[in-house]
Amino acid sequence: MDEMKDAILEYVADEYIDEDDEIELTADTALISSGIVDSFSMVSLRAFLEKKYDVRLPDGEATPDAFDTVNSIIALVQKHLG
């Protein structure tokens, strides 16, 4: 769980946040509704998750709400890990 959280946080920090953005990223930081990750960029985040965890996240569940925080993303990925 913590390992997954760290991996997702690291990916979001590396890909969507600049070093001097001064955003304190936690597992509860809003990603979509804050504009850190826009709805189009969500696709690459989803691709990262599907590849890294070898899961398929259905279209109907990979929604902006489900991707809004790292914690909600973890819940979605774990649901589909089987």
Place this chain on the structure above:
Amino acid sequence: MHTEKEEVLSNIGSYEKRCDGFDWGVSKEILSWKDGELLNIGAICSDRVCARGWGDKPALVWEGFGDKKRTYTFDDLKLHSNGFAKLLVDIGIEPGDRVCVFMDRIPSLYFSFLGILKMGGVAQPLFCAFGDESLEVRLASAGTRAILTTQKHVKKVRKIKDRLPALEHVIVVEGDRSKLKDGEGFFHVESADRVEEFDVFPADPETPSVLHYTSGTTGQPKGAQHVHDSIWGQALTTSWVLDLRDDDVYWCTADPGWVTGTSYGIIGPWSLGVTQCVLDSGFTSARWYQFIQDHRVTVWYSAPTAIRSLMRDGEELAGKYDLKSLRHLASVGEPLNAEAVVWSERAYGLPFHDTFWQTETGSIMIANYPGMEIRPGSMGRPFPGIEAGLLDLKTHEELTEPGKVGLIAFRPGWPSMFRAYRGEPEKYRGRFVGARADATPDELRTDTGLWYVSGDRSSIDQDGYYWFVGRDDDVINTGGHLVGPFEIESALVEHEAIAEAAAIGKPDEVNMEVVKVFVTLNAGYEPSGDLELAIMNFIRKRLSPLAMPQEIEYVEKLPKTRSGKILRRYLRALEWGEDVGDLSTLEDD
């Protein structure tokens, strides 16, 4: 609720009567315009509204992420746009200079847009999610002299500034001034000295006002130049199509980096003195509904992509919010499917009214009108005073038979029509069927014997309703935004692993189309999930999230003509399950 609202007569009233003997002068009546008044869109949207006695009326109700909320009156709009206008004059910007606005939908975006126009500059708004490469080609093409941006986005400007000799001024309008680099200025309008009065630039009807870039099939994006005369088209369509009235609270969800966000997210509503709301945060259905509920939004202009996302989250969610304030809904950006119209009637008690227009047209050309029958799935009928038609796909002869598919075209002469593609007169001339090879831009825009061809295909039914069929070129319409395949392909081949690339639009339930690319790899590279993700992020950062491929297909070779040109239409036809057409020019294996 719905029935009671429909009993109120719409602004347009009878469509047929409005078409009969139409004259654009009616727009001046709607604005209570008097001969000899100062023409300048920036002042019409602020100073003039104050002069009509509405200075203390809310102009902008703004919310940003993190519970930030502000309300600005028309007096504030006048004051803060004056502040930006004075700043630009003080640093030496002259009338006609291009000034780029590159920021999120913060209040300063709106103030600065009006301020640029007030001092006679040309406002060049750009979508702030553009990466540095997309930004560079647009600033280079425009010869932009100044850019107004924020601490968050100035980093992209720093990467390219040395390659833009015309760009003399980089002004940061929000953020920490201690983080600025040498040569950058800082200006926070709300903390600056108040500028109560500003000597507004008296524009001629043909004085350039707004420069919007739009993508095409070939080459880099083109700058569609608009003029101050556009106000008549924008104000009238806002009144008759969006049905805005003095007491409305209006929400246009478009970003001013795109033409909807300026024509109908700034100019149209504010020229009429209407209060508008702006939500500067990412999309979630719950957030949008909460915003409508909190601000008692009455008229909502949005896009099919957003509507389909709301549909996906269901009627039940909509039912949790008080949305009874809504009285009119409209949509733009791509065709609105019939299911979305029917669904919105169920979910909100109101149908979305589809509208059709483009960056080049500057204002709505075809629409479903308030109080008029909506045919779900149809774009509606031409705006009064707009002569529209369909042209044969090959001969460009006008089609008269209902149901036949042709190119949507308009007779030139409406006020908000673009006046040029900046620096590309041949491309401008190429949009007019029947134009003489030596016709000047002024002749082209006024010759009502010509047709301006939109690049979209449609049919017309026997009652004159237009039904969208698709684009007539390779441009990708994703989420209502046009993305040029050439831009994507050019950026892709800059990736070390990619030898050749072709970009097309593939069908998508929510966004209509998304970008799919076909690539061949350089020696030493193998297809992999890691490479796919790296390519996606490479394009997202260099161009924009809109241009990011959502699918990458590795191929051994790309289909080409014998002369070596990549056959995108062949790839697209295969993707869409359509007839691949004439392949006689296809290169042999």
